[in-house]
Amino acid sequence: MGAPALAAAPGRRRNYARRYWWFVVPAGVVVLSVILFPWAFTLFMSAHDWKIGGGHHFVGLDNYRKLLTDERFHWAMLRTLYFTALAVILPMILGVAGALVFNRKFPLRGLARTIFILPMMATPVAVALVWTMMFHPQLGVLNWLLTWFGLPPSMWIYDPATVIPTLVMVEVWHWTPLVMLIVLGGLASLPQDPYEAAKIDGASALQAFWHITLPLLAPFIVVALIIRTIDALKAFDTIYVITQGGPGTSSETINIFLYLQGFAYYNMGYASAVVVVFFLLIVALASLLLWTRRRVKA
């Protein structure tokens, strides 16, 4: 009796889909106008020499060829990867460590956890402005603290050698709580049985962490890794407010370069080509991370 009913189901579903296809039209229109059209238009612009207030004409792949020889673009790309690597790895390590600490019970844990996640709630531009004041080499509180501890003052964002690590420091302070929250959620959902079995077998705390906690947490860590990577790649607001890409071009990441090309120099065609290349980079990185996640799950 059950088998014929199941066999009829696909036909009914097809019929159902034919009758109610227009239900998906609104969603389709939204996707088309908000996602597909802007993308198609960006591709179209990238094939033009397009200046705001100056007209446009078709140039084919010239903008992409220019990217191949544009040293400023190459350096911006390298800086983006350097910044992203640091701004992902450090929050991941500190976030996992923070989650392990806050997963334990201790007095005032709730208060400490709230204080820890406060930076995440702050507006990036406001955060950037406050950090900028603190980085002032002569009048900032950070150098005052360093000298108070007997350490030499730092130039922070005012030296090409230290500007990227300093910006990463702001990023770490701001976004480590997000990693911590994701991993903490994972820790709360872990089963207790493997730990009890490991305890009976005489496993040390480090062994339990390495062989039980970390493998079970891996899917959560990969999710945090994907979110952090995408966030770090598209970091713009804090960098722009704090350094505007300087000193010189020493903190000009791809987003700053893109912004300047599009909205300061009004080279919309060239900026669109940068967007396309940068998008492909993000897709490649996201695909790699998603593939990793599938492997971890498997």
Next chain:
Amino acid sequence: MSEITRRVALRAAAGLLAAPALVESVGAQQAFDWKRFKGEKVEASLTANPRSSLLIQHQKEFEELTGIRVGAEAIPEQQHRQKFAIEFASGRPSFDVVGISLHVSKRQVGRARWCTDVKTLINDPTMTAPDFDFADFGQGAVAYSTQADGRMDTLPEFTDYFVMYYNKELLASKGIAVPKTFDELYTAAKALTDPSKQQYGFVGRGLRNANVVLWSSFLLGTQQRDTVSPEMKLLTDTPDAVWATEMYAKLMRECGPPGSIGFNWNECQTTFMQGRAAFWIDGVGFAAPLEDPKRSRLAGGKVGYAVSPAGPAHHHCCLFGTAFGIAEQSQRRGASWYYLQWATGKANQLRYLTSGAGAPARASAFRNEEAIASSRFPREFFETLTQSSRIARPGLPEIVPVTEFRDTIGTALTNAIGAGADIPAELKRATDAFRPVLEQSERAT
């Protein structure tokens, strides 16, 4: 009975002679119909600054005078430039009146013919109030608002001169006189630099882009003065440009605080107002925060004001300015012109000056002795403004890709500050990088 003296008789005669003109003027004033566009609404897109705040604060005056309602928005400068350019390019701007930085957007706005030529409106007695007094605008400001083809597509609002602020106490402590030339400035700044006390002789903009306007101050003192020739050739790697860069670099490197390659105006302001720097060359608008006792340690007579020092060949100071334009597509051109007349009127221009919001484009404000005497700024400040207006010259080239120019040359200047920098090579590299951009832009023109 008092005797009629010769002086009284002459006065009376002069009064009689002037009477017809006065009567005519009063009659015309009464005849001018301020309510002609009553009921209309003007949208104004302004840059966020103290001057826009003053206009928005007092716009009720205009609304009561004309019956025209005003929807004014003030957006931070850089975002505002992008917004109005994109809106103009779309062909349907959301505003009727727009505030424009002439030193950045003049050529762009002029080339695209985004704004109406206001000359016809100025010359139309049915559209312009008799007391508007166009002749009151400074010649330099009017020239700055006029395009190369003679169109005047904006009305000048504000002129920003680069002046030299100095710390009176620091100079007095070493008996140093206010320098008149850049060489004297370097010598004085060097003598006042003492890193062990975190005291520096000079502070100035080092951050890429922002630094070009300070460097221009030095270049204006050389024989060539400008960064681009009248034939639109770049002059940024010439011997004069090298001299200006060397002067800029040695002041920043030897007399400036560590880290000043990343300083924009806000870091300079903080350093100076905390008494850590002896000299600072920057826009005249910073007088207001420097004289604010809640923020500045130098408020109350410790800040000195002087014109920018002279160079080896010329004596100029950098001029920047803003102006108002009426969108060519505006359907409320008449009401918008009324708004411009009010916004750049004598009352508002005097408010700019006395509140320290900026130097007005009109000359009459500087002649108002009563307002100047009651101002919180010292007389020296007003004298510096007047002297600066006589030697002012545009601090940036009138080209379309100004921002790209500032970024490219600015990077070379930042690099030049570094110890052991090869200044001619840095300038040549930047000039070679920007030349094709300028040439392409000029071809499009």
